Amino acid sequence: MQISTRTSNDIHIVAIAGSLDSTTSPEAQKSLSGVLPGAKKVVLDFSQLDYISSAGLRVLLGAAKHLRASGGTLGMFGLNQSVREVFEISGFSSILSVYQSEAEAVGAM
Amino acid sequence: MRHGFRISVGAHPGGVGEVNAAFADFAEAHALPAEVRRSVNVALDELLANVLAHAKTGRDPCSVTVEVELDEERVTVTLTDDGPPFDPFEQEAPDTTLSVEERPIGGLGLHLVGQLMDQVSYQRREGHNVVVLVKQLVNG
Numbered sequence: 505m506q507i508s509t510r511t512s513n514d515i516h517i518v519a520i521a522g523s524l525d526s527t528t529s530p531e532a533q534k535s536l537s538g539v540l541p542g543a544k545k546v547v548l549d550f551s552q553l554d555y556i557s558s559a560g561l562r563v564l565l566g567a568a569k570h571l572r573a574s575g576g577t578l579g580m581f582g583l584n585q586s587v588r589e590v591f592e593i594s595g596f597s598s599i600l601s602v603y604q605s606e607a608e609a610v611g612a613m
Numbered sequence: 614m615r616h617g618f619r620i621s622v623g624a625h626p627g628g629v630g631e632v633n634a635a636f637a638d639f640a641e642a643h644a645l646p647a648e649v650r651r652s653v654n655v656a657l658d659e660l661l662a663n664v665l666a667h668a669k670t671g672r673d674p675c676s677v678t679v680e681v682e683l684d685e686e687r688v689t690v691t692l693t694d695d696g697p698p699f700d701p702f703e704q705e706a707p708d709t710t711l712s713v714e715e716r717p718i719g720g721l722g723l724h725l726v727g728q729l730m731d732q733v734s735y736q737r738r739e740g741h742n743v744v745v746l747v748k749q750l751v752n753g
Binding site: 523525526527554555556557558559561584585586589590593594595598599 | 629630633648652659661709712722
């Protein structure tokens with residue numbers, strides 16, 4: 505897994521590539537913990553995300569709860585069919601904001 | 614034509630990654646559809662992480678053997694571990710309709726496995742947990 509972050513205006517865009525699973529989620533958690541404290545608007549770029557398991561979902565849920573509590577917003581885009589399926593089964597597609605493209609996600613922040 | 618491989622790992626954090634990497638290599642060598650490979654990777658991650666969590670609380674060292682078989686129609690994955698008896702498919706399904714604020718962190722993994730695979734089964738056999746997963750290569 506690789507994580508890269510960039511900032512566009514006041515929006516933090518975090519790209520997660522590879523897999524987000526029990527092996528990689530501690531590192532993802534650590535990276536997001538570095539971004540979240542000062543951030544109000546966070547967009548996750550999943551266009552290079554191969555698959556996500558429940559360990560990865562836990563990281564996303566933690567980030568969503570943190571931002572919700574601090575009045576921030578979280579969006580994500582670029583989900584492949586497998587990631588989308590996991591989101592559907594877990595009910596995450598109805599509790600997290602999923603967008604079709606980066607432009608759409610950034611526009612909604 | 615049947616193909617397959619077998620890998621045994623100890624219940625340590627790196628073990629899950631070893632199995633997932635071995636399966637990804639096998640999937641690439643046999644040109645498995647990406648969707649099938651990803652679903653199996655997720656199922657392996659959930660089940661192995663679960664065995665690991667249970668092994669931590671047990672007194673005895675625990676090891677897991679993963680056997681993968683591929684034929685024209687399906688991929689079959691058999692996980693055998695010598696941990697305490699645990700049927701992963703007997704657990705209560707989580708409430709997936711709760712909001713962000715209400716939702717407990719966790720409890721989803723084994724539910725995902727049951728939904729992503731076409732068939733799942735559990736048996737306690739000769740002091741081992743035996744979980745079999747089947748994923749069809751073509752839908753329907």
